[in-house]
Amino acid sequence: MLLSPILYLWRLFVNSKKTGAALQTMLQSDYGKEMVEFHSADLTKSERERLENAFKEKGGKPRILVSTTTLAWGCLAKDTMISMADGTEKPIVMGSYGIGSGRLLASIAEEHNDDWGLIWPITVAPYHVHLVMLPHKNDAGTIAEAANQLYEKLQAAGLEVLFDDRAESPGVKFNDADLIGLPIRVTVSFRGLKDGVIEIKRRDQDNSKKRMIPLLDAVTMIKIEKAALEANINSKVAQVPYEV
Numbered sequence: 001m002l003l004s005p006i007l008y009l010w011r012l013f014v015n016s017k018k019t020g021a022a023l024q025t026m027l028q029s030d031y032g033k034e035m036v037e038f039h040s041a042d043l044t045k046s047e048r049e050r051l052e053n054a055f056k057e058k059g060g061k062p063r064i065l066v067s068t069t070t071l072a073w074g075c076l077a078k079d080t081m082i083s084m085a086d087g088t089e090k091p092i093v094m095g096s097y098g099i100g101s102g103r104l105l106a107s108i109a110e111e112h113n114d115d116w117g118l119i120w121p122i123t124v125a126p127y128h129v130h131l132v133m134l135p136h137k138n139d140a141g142t143i144a145e146a147a148n149q150l151y152e153k154l155q156a157a158g159l160e161v162l163f164d165d166r167a168e169s170p171g172v173k174f175n176d177a178d179l180i181g182l183p184i185r186v187t188v189s190f191r192g193l194k195d196g197v198i199e200i201k202r203r204d205q206d207n208s209k210k211r212m213i214p215l216l217d218a219v220t221m222i223k224i225e226k227a228a229l230e231a232n233i234n235s236k237v238a239q240v241p242y243e244v
Contacts, residue, residue, distance in 0.1 A: 118181030119203050122229035127162040129154060129222060130182040132173050136190035147188040150198070150218055157219050159226065178203070184225055186218070200225065 081089040112119045122128065131154070133147035147165065154161045162182060164173055170189075177185050187199040198218055201210035202225065213221045 113181070116175070117179035120181045120183055121233055122183045122226060123233050125183050127160045127182050128184060128226055129159055129161045130177045130180065130185045131161050131163045132177060132185060132187045133163070133165045134170050134173070134187060134189040135167055139190050142193060143188055143190055146193055146215065150186070150188060150215070153219050154222065157223060159219075159222065183229055184222060186222065202229070 083089055108121070108124060109118055112121060120126070131147065131151055133143060136143060144165070147163070151161055151163050162180070164177070166173070174185075181203050183203055185199075185201045185203065187201075189199070192198050192212060193215070195212075196215055197212040198215050199210055200213050200218075200222065201207070
């Protein structure tokens with residue numbers, strides 16, 4: 001169920017390693033393979049200025065590595081120089097890169113939320129669909145049967161589903177769904193099944209946008225909704241060229 005966000009984080013990590021390798025190559029070209037690593041705490045403003053000047057003296061630009069949540073500078077040690085093989089002195093510089101999955105998820109939560117809870121972007125959501133089954137006192141098992149069948153069909157279609165089949169009230173279930181914030185909420189209820197329909201609602205839209213769809217077409221229409229959410233995010237992605 002959690003495969004998509006894990007693969008997403010792994011891709012970001014691999015990309016950060018590639019960027020780090022590029023920085024290391026650049027530094028070795030500028031300072032030679034005798035480069036010494038030096039770990040520093042967060043750089044002060046004056047230290048960053050010294051780092052910029054050190055790169056400018058070589059005719060280059062300071063490199064800043066940015067992952068989704070991590071900012072890493074080449075670190076310049078205070079008043080520390082190293083002697084190179086040709087007798088010249090250069091500052092100690094270290095390229096640093098990394099990504100913290102916990103901080104990444106925290107940044108997503110900070111940017112995508114409302115008063116009711118999280119609003120997961122479809123591309124990083126732990127599940128695509130929050131399937132809510134609403135028990136009814138007059139039901140003889142029809143709701144559970146329909147909900148379970150829909151759950152199996154959605155999974156078979158490649159959708160990742162969180163199935164809420166608890167014996168709780170609709171209010172509790174809907175509040176929990178908003179708090180968790182999965183992109184698409186699908187509700188199977190006694191009233192809807194009498195008309196052969198289920199309810200679908202996007203987390204990033206208010207209740208006025210929820211609608212009823214035929215149960216028989218549910219899988220197809222939910223996949224269309226997922227594709228629309230993905231297309232919306234992809235349309236906002238800006239390609240940023242990287243120059244070594």
